[in-house]
Amino acid sequence: MEPKDYIAARVAQEILPGTLVNLGIGLPSLVAGYIPADAGVFFQAENGVIGMGARPPEGMEDPDLTDAGGGFITAVPGAAAMDSAMSFGLIRGGHVDVTVLGGLQVDGQGRLANWMVPGKMVPGMGGAMDLVGGAKRVIVAMTHTARGAPKIVGTCTLPLTSERPVDLIVTEMGVFAPGPGGLGIVELAPGITLEALRAVTGAPLAA
């Protein structure tokens, strides 16, 4: 299994039945594929729909039904469409149960940086700042390192997305709960030792 599939499958275990979930583009969007259809989980696309379904069969795409990345989607039974004020009202008002987002860096206390690399890549924050600040539970889904360098760091060198700490970090090496005392280890992925983890983790591990 590829790291990103492992990560997505593991994040899926954190999603409770009957919840409202917002998945970021890229790796986080893979999580939907690991949620049983009968779990009663509703996915929000922040461009204006709750009840986003899978990509439609070829020839059945509708130009007016897309996800936040602009890709074609379907609507499940019980879906609701809305304008951006309602969509972000749900996000910022604490009505979204879980958001899963990618990360460029997270520090040991859980502060996330995921929206720009100054001088190199400035895509803009889109809805990320609202999601991190507003969702009830924030999960970061990312590979543990980028070109060998730790993405979990002592202090973020990239601009922060929010001062609110995220709740959980899932990588191919394990599941981590950041906190004031440093990075807590919830579980290590099969075959990962504490030494191996420490070697590629920039933040202190919690006692």
Add this chain to the structure above:
Amino acid sequence: MEPKDYIAARVAQEILPGTLVNLGIGLPSLVAGYIPADAGVFFQAENGVIGMGARPPEGMEDPDLTDAGGGFITAVPGAAAMDSAMSFGLIRGGHVDVTVLGGLQVDGQGRLANWMVPGKMVPGMGGAMDLVGGAKRVIVAMTHTARGAPKIVGTCTLPLTSERPVDLIVTEMGVFAPGPGGLGIVELAPGITLEALRAVTGAPLAA
């Protein structure tokens, strides 16, 4: 003609074709009866409809279509229903062309008091403060006196509805444009002399 009918008919002359108009309850609501059906004027009821029509024939009332006073209404072709956020967004955002409101007192500069008589009658302001502050043009439609006492006064003794002055006052004695220099006379009603007006007007008349 009763004073209130004279006032309503005169106010109707101020309503331009194609405008969005909010009429207060009581005397102002009579204005609608003097607007031609083909003028393209749309009436807003702030409880959530644009395109309010006349009272329905008996037996055709709908409990879910009422005006801001709770009375049954109809919807004209091209009507739009909305929630209170949109309804007051239109009012407060400057999208309503004209509002016609009743008054307890107005001073010569146009400051209106129409929502409470301390210790006696405290109905609440409802939407009056929003309408006076937000509509593009505010017209007060009221009888010139109450039990013989002037309602256009030097200084309001009742609590103000807004610090924004109203644009026009229409009574059975004439049409008045309040301003920093005092009450301007736009026209006197037939048979009303300046002396008669002065005798029942508490505010100084503009030069």
Add this chain to the structure above:
Amino acid sequence: MKSALKTEAAAAMIPDGATLMIGGFMAVGTPHRLIDAIVAAGPRDLTIIANDSAMPGKGIGKLVSAGLVARMVVSHIGLNPETQAEMNTGRIAVDLVPQGTLVERIRAGGVGLGGILTPTGLGTLVAEGKRIIEVAGKPYLLEEPLRADFALIAARRSDYVGNLEYFLTAQNFNPLMAMAADTVIAEPEAIVPVGVIPPDAVRTPGAIVTHILERPA
């Protein structure tokens, strides 16, 4: 998916001292079955956030007549002499709020704003004790968000996800209040199968509705 809740069970959830937002405008778009059940259950010292107190014997007026209300945050009580009398004797504390400001305060509570700046109320009794903030050289009142323990919502139709559809002027405050309470109880006139309400007709998504009340008897 939610199974429909018995009206008595819904009313029994509301403890003494609870804060309730109740939809409706002069008793239009008000959850009447819930109100009747609350009058029967009789919780005391309620705080009611609503547009108005309707009329004696109708809608929210029934809660006033039953003596269940300690405080009201409303824009208008003019058609309910009982509320006015209770206010004058001090039995009910009434906060009168301009209607548009009431709307925005409820919305702010529902969408996570810390407050909003409005010119409405400047230079009037409404401004007393409030902060004035200048933006671009103009003064505004800082109005704070409102939230409630329960929102009691009247809807035309619900499905079993809890998606709500409203009708004409019965919509009013309902979709806003459904965003601004810890527990949201929706009283639909009809419950339809999931998939029947078109996505664009949904004004309150089921994800934020805690309970759907059973169909009318």
Add this chain to the structure above:
Amino acid sequence: MKSALKTEAAAAMIPDGATLMIGGFMAVGTPHRLIDAIVAAGPRDLTIIANDSAMPGKGIGKLVSAGLVARMVVSHIGLNPETQAEMNTGRIAVDLVPQGTLVERIRAGGVGLGGILTPTGLGTLVAEGKRIIEVAGKPYLLEEPLRADFALIAARRSDYVGNLEYFLTAQNFNPLMAMAADTVIAEPEAIVPVGVIPPDAVRTPGAIVTHILERPA
């Protein structure tokens, strides 16, 4: 009642230096015919307020490619490398705004608020130069309203009053922007007779729509 406006006549209304709000999210729910006509007319130094700058050759991306844009207020430019390049060379000034804050700032401009208080952006680059206001012991950023000279709105259907209906995720910013501009030009996919759109399906009342664009050719 409004008669439909020719696309070229609509584009000709927009002068150099105008501020435009343009609906859409990654070119979905964007008024494409208007954008093509504006590219043809070629007004310069435009300020664009929108969710994003779409992609090169699509929607708002066409305005960027044509060199008509001096400033953008947007939440995301990640899918348009041209916008990023123009920002890096300083040819386009880009204000990046969190999407939810952008929504609320546009809404505030449309509904007459002086500003809104939000926690989004606290402790980040977004907070630079902004006032922090405490409410109930918590800090919030004061975010100011946005307004435009023109709002260019994409709708599914219009009637001749100008009532607008939207469809699924093509709705997005359109109903908010229609409230926040001096001149509102709606580009519907279809125009229907007055009375055909049910009152509850109208999301933008015709009273605030200045012009309806002619039907697609």
